[in-house]
Amino acid sequence: MNWKPNPFAIFGLAMMSTPIIAQAKIYISIEQAQKILFPNQSLTKAPIIITDELQEKMRLASSIRHPFRGDRIWTTSAGGWLIIDEVIGKHEMITYAVALSPNGSVLGIEILEYVESYGYEVAELDWRKQFVGKTAKDPIKLNQDIQNIGGATLSCKHITDGVKRVAVLYDLALKTK
């Protein structure tokens, strides 16, 4: 272990320098998520129309209000599913991919983007736009040097809720396809 403390931080003076604002990260693209979750399989886009009734059932099961988008669904020739979804919490916005087997069990979950901030900013469309269309090769971070962020444990409860609504989507809309 080789630890070189920043003397300013230790004396509580680090805040005298410009604060670094936590964090906005793009981990992988949709294409990379497809390769990671369904390696060597070809995926076909399989969008579905989300009726108000389905939207409501997904909301009840997951307590996520933000509407689900039905245009980011793919299927494999073997009958598996890949779904991209977002969860928007008060303090963060997370895009994630869920891979489902033909019988609906979760094969894997990958986080695509993690943007941490506060609700009023996330809700602003203009603020969001700066993250749209970026790829993992083009990692936007509010500070380019940010890599290793320590601190109290961040809960992933929102993703757990998100996966619940994907499970409802499978049961009500994908299973019968």
Added chain:
Amino acid sequence: MKIRCKPLLGTYVEISIDQDDSDQHFDDAFAAIKQVQNLMSFHDPISELNVINQTVHLEPVAIHPWTAEVLKIAQDIYEESDGLFNCGIGHRLVAAGLLPCHMDLSMYQMSGIEDIRFIDPQIIISSKPLCLDLGGIAKGFAVDKAVESLISRGIESACVNAGGDLRVFGPIPMSIQIRHPSRPTQLIDIGSLQNGAIATSSLYFSKRDQLQSHIINPLARDESEVHLHFSNSFSIVANECVYADALTKVLALSGEMDHPCLNHFGAKAIRLAA
């Protein structure tokens, strides 16, 4: 540099590897973390941990070598901290609504990690009922197992970060930022770390989400002393993440930057004032 992130251990686990053709190595490292989760999760009713909690006072329980390793380390830190670190506080977190309830806890006087006895390297028994929560220490251990997996596959440099508990290895020191305790979206550059781990205890997310403090004083004499309240942030730098995480509790509970237990494990303390 490639980075991937998965929801595991109740948090976001991020692995960054300084090498390109590494998908299989990522998968193996995440699989090691998943295995720690399957063994030691309190939330999963069929984890090995929950089997231990439900039956260890009734009959000997055969456990996985990784669970045995974590319990041994937990007992070791219990001894060295004079009981300040004790993961036999699961019932307190259940009572506070911070962990799910899998059994009726009300009829028992719960004991702690000190009553676990190893009959054999992988068989344990307890004379009294207990409710272990390995939450923090298992998170640190999972980070270590992921790092071991990456090293064994020839990766030269990487960082594994389980929602704030992190370990780095490789030839280049990496700069580490931690969250400001009263403004957690702001980061403070606290120094550079090479081949080491850092973990942090603080209550800013608990307060933000209006939850009771999850830092439990195992030596509490009455109810009012059970949940520790503080506004600072306490971090520990150590060789391995399992020690870094566990020792943050010793630091937060004792408030002593030079507690002999930290020295014993070769750890360094960092306190950030709110």
